[in-house]
Amino acid sequence: MSKEKKKNNHVNRTLAIIIIASFCLLILAFGMSHPRKREIPVLEDGGSIFMSYDGPVFPLTSSEAVPGIEVVREIEFDLSDYDVSYGYRGLRQSKIHDCYVLMNTTTEDKTFTALYPYVSSFDSKLNPIITVNGNEAETRLHSGMYSGDFSGAGSNTESLNLNEISSWEGYQALLADDAYIEAAFSDYPTLDEPVYVYEFSEISDGGSDAAAPTLSIEFSMDYNQTAVFTYGFNGGRFEPENNYSQRSFFIPAKGDYDYGMLRMLIVMGDDIAAYDIQGYQNGGCKPGEEIEGAEAVIRRYETTLGDILKTITTAHYEQSIRTTAVDEVAPLIAGGISEEMFYGELCRVFKQYSIIGNDTKERYQTGMIEDLLSDVEFYKRILYEAFEITIPAGESISVEVEFKKRGSFDFGGTGGRNFGVTGYDFVTQLGSVLSFKEQSLVLSNDNGIEIVKQNVGIDPVQNHAELDLNVEHYYLEVRSTDK
Known part of the structure; x- marks a missing residue:
């Protein structure tokens, strides 16, 4: 083959490589400018499964069943202070007011240990403020163990990574019996080896x-x-x-x-x-x-x-x-x-x-x-604030719990359509041994918040909803309308 032909072949191969590479870059650029939207997995009740799940708001409970005590609950999600936080666009905090009226329908005074459970971790503990009849309660903290399980990172591993609970159903399974709460109130082991x-x-x-x-x-x-x-x-x-x-x-x-x-x-x-x-x-x-x-x-x-x-x-x-x-x-x-x-x-x-x-x-x-x-x-875990209350015969007391909750979210850069949406959810009776008579929800909104998805049936004018106690799980998914 002549030197001229060799030169031409070399030039042709070079041009071909350049054309193919340019074509690949165009495909890549097109793909990056038109990202495929990640399908949003949902629960049976329609709630979204977020990449980072913050856990539900649990109801008040007690260390043991208390016959003759009836409870009315009103939970408020206060979004009026819906500040941007944690460095993610649209990821916000809601102030929670979880309020109870406990009525003693018997002819005897009732004294028992009330428990307020919440999902958190030691590094970012919620520090709820609990008041009884307007006076701050003296509480004792008890801790459950890690609430999730473990998963593998490859074909040869089965328990290398933490696998946190991703929906309320995980907590439903966790609390299917009394093992978790009993462990939380048990003595710590003595390692005398x-x-x-x-x-x-x-x-x-x-x-x-x-x-x-x-x-x-x-x-x-x-x-x-x-x-x-x-x-x-x-x-x-x-x-x-x-x-x-x-x-x-x-x-x-x-x-x-x-x-x-x-x-x-x-x-x-x-x-x-x-x-x-x-x-x-x-x-x-x-x-x-x-x-x-x-x-x-x-x-x-x-x-x-x-x-x-x-x-x-x-x-x-x-x-x-x-x-x-x-x-x-x-x-x-x-x-x-x-x-x-x-x-x-x-x-x-x-x-x-x-x-x-x-x-x-x-x-x-x-x-x-x-x-x-x-x-x-x-570790994410369920923490329990324990406090003593006494309800005189035929009378009632109020218990109010206040804390800030960041909500659940999807990470940015993942193509998730839920990016910018914050999810809040709560359960009506899961984990509680108290007898609830009725429950309702109040939403405080500064009109800068849009409800994306919900199953509470909230009145858009009064921002109030009466809840069905046969529905175990309720959710609100919101985002800011501010640009």
Whole structure:
């Protein structure tokens, strides 16, 4: 073939490639400018299933059935303060006024423990204000466990990801019996299993100029006889077939947020016989990338799992305070979650889901206690505010609960037609042992809010609806008309 033909063939192939590439870019651009609208999944009653579900508003209940008490409920969604929040266009908060009149139809005084349940998490607790006959009630907080379950992230995983409840039907299943609420009011487990603790302090990189100096501890262990947990570590290798294990952490510089933080290797079962400490240039801890002079003082002592988790809980609280902005309060403290409650929930989750738990999850297979700490803080759960009330014979009292609720929503950039819509829903009797006589709904609207979908049958003039107690679930889906 002549040089001229070769040149022409090369030019033709180049032009063809350019034409094909341009055509593909046009198709891509057209597709991006005309995104396919995501179908909005709906429930049997017509309510939307949102990408982020905030949970329903539950009714007042009590620790046990109280014969002779009749209840009238009026729930108000106050959208007059429907402010943009959370950084998403159209995602708003509604103020909830959940009001009750409890009538004692008997000839005897009735004293019992009332419970107000609500869906929240420790990091963003709703902090409802509860009043009885106009006076703020003294409440005691009780916490349910994580309300969702777990799902896989691939063909070889089944319980790696959190799978939160996506509709009210999930809560209906959760509360199908008394197991969830009974657990919420049960004592926390005592973890008195003996452990060996290797605590690291005076950590140094030996003056290394490595970009990410790392300290590693390597040891042998029988994976059938020994479980290892860590706190303050962020890497590791697991080789059960070789009885080999390694854990590591980046060596912080003075002034780093984690400088001086607690770092522990916790051994349960057979203790490790020996270990090697080695510094590396980075978290890969690869042979040939060692650094000299990296070291730490290691103190070994024996204690119980419960005691060391208590130490770690305290450290977590202190770290949370240190890393919170100066003009803010750490979320756990702002939410009124005591260190004692957080510790109890950590022990309960440890007993349930950790590598030594009754229902071990892949999510926690590395033994990093930070994974459990984080999830305990961010898990969605049902919280219960408990308070005592007395209703004299033949009389009635009022109970009012006020809080702000952000509602359910779809994320932006997903092609969802529900983007910009906020969903609120409530249940009439789910989870309650009280006897309701009637319920109604009031909607306070500043006329800047459009109702997109609802099943309450609300009067558009009076913004009021009488509810059918045989309908378990009601919903309102709204959006702002402001541009």
